[in-house]
Amino acid sequence: MELPFEVLIYLFKYLPKPDRKSASETCRSWYLAANAHCFLKNKVVVLYKSILSDEESSPLKIFENSPIIYSNYYFNEVEISNKLNEFWDRAGENIKCLTFKNCDICEKVFVYILQKCPTLESLNIESCKDLFMSGRLLEGRSDGLLVNNLDNLRSLSLSGNQYLTDALFSRFVKAAPVLQHLNFSGCSLQFHLGLVKKFYPSCTNIFENPSESVLTFYFVLQFIISHANYIKSLQFSNTLIDGAALKTLSEVENLKLNTLEVHFCDQLTNTGILALTTHQASLKELDIGLCSRVTDQSLVHICNNLVNLEYFNMQRCRAVTDLGIVELYKLKKLKSLNISQCELITNNGLEKGICAEENSTLEDLDLNSLNLDQTGVIMISEKLPNLRSLDLSYCVHAVTDTSIQVIFKNQILLHTLRISHCDEVSDAGLTGMGKLQTEVDDDAPIMSNYDEAQTHNKIHLGSRAEEEIVRDAKRKRDVMRMCEKLSMDSYTGYSLARLKGLRVLDISGCNRITDVSLTYAFTFKELVNLNLSKCQQITHEGIGHLVRNCPSIEYFNLTDCFNLKDDAVKEIVRGLRRLQQLELRGCNQLTDKTLEAVRSHCKGLKFLDVQGCRYISPELVCAIGSLPTLHTVLMSKPGPYITDGVKNRSPAPTFLPALMRKLRLH
The missing domain is CATH 3.80.10.10 (Ribonuclease Inhibitor)
Structure with a gap:
């Protein structure tokens, strides 16, 4: 007797993704249940280094002919040619999320794809330099008419494209009036005011004559100002954004960000962080990792003002010390914290910060390469009972057979554990x-x-390495x-x-x-x-x-x-x-x-x-x-x-x- 379809879906909700995938190969009814809408909306079709064509042996033909409708496609290091037009004709209207990474795709084919995907909500074009190199993408009234149906687009990522310009960016955003998420990570974004004066003289309407030579922060900022009521997430990681630029961005009227990523922005200073914490108190996710100029002063203001913060990454902010870390106890809603590679943080800072009292909210903690000892790990294990992910890699003196035992006792909810290069751990600790x-x-x-002790009383005639082997x-x-x-x-x-x-x-x-x-x-x-x-x-x-x-x-x-x-x-x-x-x-x-x-x-x-x-x-x-x-x-x-x-x-x-x-x- 077969179980009802609804019962199968209910049972499959308790299975992790790999198990659900294997279960789907059992029979047709299980396959359909494992691909119900509640599971399917989060599934992504990944095509990596595949040869795509219009032949029946092409991987895309499998999804094109499948009774299951997939909404998310990720193309990585593949060639997208006009031979795939039949696929876009049949599947395009159901695609919600589309990603091209390091793909070989021409302008004409790209425009055709956008024309066939009217319900697209997320578009990611990462490191596709050939697409932007000519500067002619989406140029002209006819092409513009083809992409005017991107009214549902909420997220746009143009990261890693060195040939992106103000004109190219303008053509994208004109077709997507309600964008909420923008990603410029790794783009050659220019912040120098001299460039603004050169390409945008006074009394110039920048939206009518955007530069076809450079991508300027000034133009991006003007777009954000004009769409401040919609923008919720911004990513400027690996760019030259500095304190002054972040201050100007934070002070935009009606802008209320939920997410900001400025990872590996070496020019970022405390000035920008202070303005951010003053004007963007609604932030829930903040990534300032690898920003070497961030100090305790910034961390104090973050902990005092961004009380709604749930995700916080300050990896390798090497100027941060225990004076700033002790303030982390104020972030009561924090679920994920990365303070890895901050060499000046010690047990004392953690004891007065995240371990000041028992914290049942924090689930993800990264302490990679911190100067801790085993008492610090024991303290963390006792104060943070609901951890799901814990990274203690390279905490050489902290992870021992003693401290690892306490983790096994208290952190039974862990699904991710990393203790790489903690060579004091032995079989005794793991068993x-x-x-x-x-x-x-x-x-x-x-x-x-x-x-x-019994071995210490014996005189060993070999080398120290041989003694350790014994x-x-x-x-x-x-x-x-x-x-x-x-x-x-x-x-x-x-x-x-x-x-x-x-x-x-x-x-x-x-x-x-x-x-x-x-x-x-x-x-x-x-x-x-x-x-x-x-x-x-x-x-x-x-x-x-x-x-x-x-x-x-x-x-x-x-x-x-x-x-x-x-x-x-x-x-x-x-x-x-x-x-x-x-x-x-x-x-x-x-x-x-x-x-x-x-x-x-x-x-x-x-x-x-x-x-x-x-x-x-x-x-x-x-x-x-x-x-x-x-x-x-x-x-x-x-x-x-x-x-x-x-x-x-x-x-x-x-x-x-x-x-x-x-x-x-x-």
Whole structure:
């Protein structure tokens, strides 16, 4: 008996996206349920490095003939030609969001696309230099009539286009009278007043005669002034916007922004930030990351005035100290905070700031590369119980077996955890096997510390590196014995396995992690993204257990895990049916058997990196490039190969030209 359609939709709402996608392949009724409108409106069709044509084998034909109507399309590094006109004729009226990134598209085809998409709400044209190079796009009355139907356009992104001018921008906005979101990130936006005087003499109507040579902040500002009641979101990241320009923008009458991104704007000063906090108190999202001139003064005003802030990014604002960070406790609605790479922030600032009291609102916290110790991590874990995403990468002295145990105890809602290059973490911390149950108080957090006093009393005649190898081997053996002796329910340590909803895990560079952790601490049914790069002690034994207990992995990074052999890759490609990206760079024991296994079992692989795998032949790499789903293969440059310790200087093999578009040589 089949379940009713409404019941299927209700059940699918509880599934994560990868599971819902797999469920849709079961039967037609499940396929239709997984593509109901409540799910479909957020789905994006991504066409990356695909060959698009009017032939039946073209990927677009699949969506053109599909009974499911898709509204969002993302074209990345593809050629858009007039051969696709039939697709726009049939699907254009249903498209709501359209993105072109690094695409080869001519002006005539682009205008035709706009004509066929009358309900378009979001248009993103990123780094398509050929489209803007001539400066003639949308020029003339006839072309203007073609795009006058963009009345529904709410969001326009023209980021990364160095040839954008005032005239080109003017032609776009004339066709879209109710724009709310504008993105100029990475554009050559000019702020010098001398250019304004040169191209716009006094008493000149700038909207009638916009410059065809430069893109000026002055022209953009005049547009914002004339549409202040509509504009809600602005992005000027990676431009030369300075304090004076931001001050002028913030003071625009009737402008009430919800989002402002000025990421990597090195000219931005406190003057602009102070004006922003005074006049734009409605802001909910603010990104001032990599703005090196921002200081504590700006942060104090942000915390005092922008009380509605929910997302705040101040990554690598290196002038910010604890004096500014302590003010963060005033942002009661803050859900996402990025204070990574701010080298002057310490435990004291966090203790008086976000950890001043228990905070159940904050969900996303990035502390990458901060100078913290383990007491700071323990404090964060105890004060922020509802974290969903936590990044502690490069907090070398803060993430230890002791502090990681407290995270596993308190942050059971985490779906993203990054502790990259925290090399003090070992198997003891991840498995929770530091001490036996009889050795600790039941109410106290379990700290996975080893009593290594007995080894300290011995005189070691080898080098310090050799002594560390011996100590690691003993640690691995002891933890393995504990794991074999005790079941998961019979010890009081806190294992990584407690984070049942984990989807993204990055423990790259944690070289004390071994097969013991992969065997006893990795049981995640929803884990999609796993980074084990530079975990050089793992072998095919641990990989086998990992694959069986984490079947949903799609993105797997094993870079520089040089103890892995072909058997490990065979386990991966046989067990991970959803695998899309596999990085094996530097795994120099792999041979052609690895590629044969990939070719036999990976039906959905899109990205493969085998750089530095010296025993893998370039001929076979070229052959595997013919897999239909594979769009990128990274391999080392062909050159002298080593055979039996002797360099073979025979000519490099001949590559098939049709496959070279998929191969990147490094």
